[in-house]
Amino acid sequence: MIWFLVRRLLATVAVLLVMSAIVYGLFYLMPGDPAVLACGKRCGPDQLVVTRHKLGLDQAVYLQYWHFLQGVVVGRDYSSGPDVNHCAAPCLGYSFQSDQPVTNLLLDRLPVSASLTLGALVLALVLGVGAGLLSALRRGTFVERLLTGVTLLGFSTPVFLIGLILLLVFCAWLKVLPFPSYVPLTENPAEWARNLVLPWCALALIEAALFARVARAGTLETLAEDHIRTFRAYGVPERQVVRRHALRGALAPVATITAVELATIIVSAMLTESMFGLPGIGKLAVEASTSVDLPVITGVTLLAGTAVVLANAVADLLHAAIDPRVKLA
């Protein structure tokens, strides 16, 4: 167990290092000069040199990367213009366009994105696993065919289409829900949920379809196993056979796929946030991409990467908790 955690931690650090290096390298290769962007439109050649020096862009690329890593561990100072800005310990860079450390930008928006992603994940799991179980247990009935159809539809509809339809129906026509805007959970939980319902649904429906398929396959497979026959042969009622002996086996693959799917959800969340105008990290990333705010893009990439790597570690822990045969090593 301890070995597992140590190894996972080391692996996470390694993954993040590689990822940051790649992101850094890509921007270095990209056309366009960050100094020109930072300096502004009316910027003479002299000013440009000064800006470039201040940003550290006149240094070799590996030095720039090294300073970036240093910043992550101990923090660093940036100066644009006259004053010096300190960027505290987990410093993921400094956005000169918004004149703020990237870490602060991300932390400001994290609650929005976390609310959206986790809420959608929970909703997707509930809907998906429920539909999957139901269609496996009601095999060969109308319920199964209906669920299979709905699942297929959900699986093949893009998130922006679902989002638009939801907005149109619930906000424009029926007017039962507000056009979403973010209300912090700590301020008003009811409003928080009411505003997030539509984005959650838009994001969750596609994932729910996938979870439904995995849960259905897992249930059918487990129900065909020998030990299920044992309990049937010993007179255990079918309901209890399913609840006590089939569910765990059926849901183990869902735990694994959830971690993998988190990456997809994070990407879809970017679309969802932009579409519903939610001020989350996804929206930040989209804005940063259009204005080529490199430090922000790097920061978002690293944060998303961390989330995915951690989710995979959690999935492995979960898997070990569900299945006593799995040894973490």
Next chain:
Amino acid sequence: MTPVSEAPMTPVGEAATAPVLSVRDLRVRFGDREAVGGVSFDLEPGRALGVVGESGSGKSSLALALSRLHTGADVTGEVRVDGTDVLAASDAELRRLRGGRIAMVFQDPLSSLDPYLRVGDQIAEVYRVHTGATRRAAAAKAVEVLDRVGIPDASRRARAHPHEFSGGMVQRALIAMALALEPRVLVADEPTTALDVTVQARLLTLLDELREETGMALLLVSHDFGVVAETADDILVMRAGKTVEHGPVETVLRTPSAAYTRELLEAVPRLDTPRPAVVTSRTPPPEQADSPQESLLRISGLRREFRLGPPLRRRVVPAVDGVSLEVAPGEVLGVVGESGSGKTTLARLIVRLLAPSAGTIEFAGRDVTRLPARELRPLRRDLQMVFQDPLASLNPRRTVGDSIADPLRVLGEPDAERRARDLMDRVGLDPDRYGAYPHEFSGGQRQRVGIARALAPDPRLLVCDEPVTSLDVSTQAQILALLAELRAERDLALLFVSHDLAVVRQVSDRVAVMRAGRVVTLGDVDTVYDQPEDPYTRALLAAVPKLAALTPAT
């Protein structure tokens, strides 16, 4: 309760005790295929009926039908358990019957219990379903029955998960589950097939004891005449879903009336009969193998370790622990042992599918222990292997002819296809089926393909790892006869690995008995079997169910 179930049964020709299980004209149909075609029998309390047949004879279908466990099959006829008609019972009635009156033990012990739950909890759960006992009482009952079936330290082991049990222990746990409910009939479908002989012997003894103690009836389904002969009072021989013969054990085994029963009995390898003539007919007297120049294969101090466990608590487990053997040209050396004794690892080391941790392997006078793969290649010509599972060891997407021809092509044989056809003919396959795929063949035919492939490069030593284990006795006899013929005509040496002591006796000149990675006995086959000196070998031989005690030597 249906009114019918109250009607007293009037068993045919039985006055003393009414049958507790009574089956009339039972048929199980899957679509057009009839797996069981009209079987009838009675089973009285405390008696044991053995149902014997080869694979596909419908014996497992019969066993499942007794508790109405078939899904998607059409089951007709009459099954009465303790007076209740199983096939007509309501769902609630059926649940009471299952486990409560008629319990089952299945073939594959490790998959028969829920891997996610503790063994004791599973027994307690079933007990509570039937008795409505409290959690605490059920848990105590689970420990009690686990203790009764001989699980050591039962109160602690009850908290273990199935994967922490050995196969024999899980099978005991399942019997314990049945025992807790005190059923009138126990149906055991190949309960010992997956187990070692010594474990099997203890389990069969346990079943006998329980039968005597509780008066429950036992229906034992098995492909193994020996197991049935030791346990059952009556035998029912099945073939293609029909009863071929049904009667007391002594009668059926001593004076079988059906030709099919006789054939089956003749095919069963005997532990206590000398080898058939076909094996011994050819003579390079094995005694001459003592002179060192003559040995084809000589291994000494061979060792292979596996590392298990997490980094700091890594344990080194020797699977093969200092084995020394020789095989003379044309000789058959049998290697027997129970599961985990290291016999398969030994076979793989010899053909260099695994690299040894220590020790040497000499083949034809040359040290090949650490030869690199490139230099090993010409040697593979002389050293071939036949695997246990013929289907798994053939490429499903390649025709069997190509599978046989491939080793020849690798060796640069110009006319590989013609030679492959000759080989097919030699091992008893129709050469015209060169283009057929493995799934189109039966188990025995597939093993013939495996043998033909191994023979293709004209080897001098054939390492056979459990080559007949997955086959029915009649097929098994054919394959063994084929190996004996091939050996006689090609001066082929065999290293024959098997857990089946009777089979090893039939084919081997000398035999090595392995236990925990070591050879505990090595010697002439008749000496080892008839006058075993090593206590483990003696125990092993004693555990094999004897058939010959009942049958006249023919």
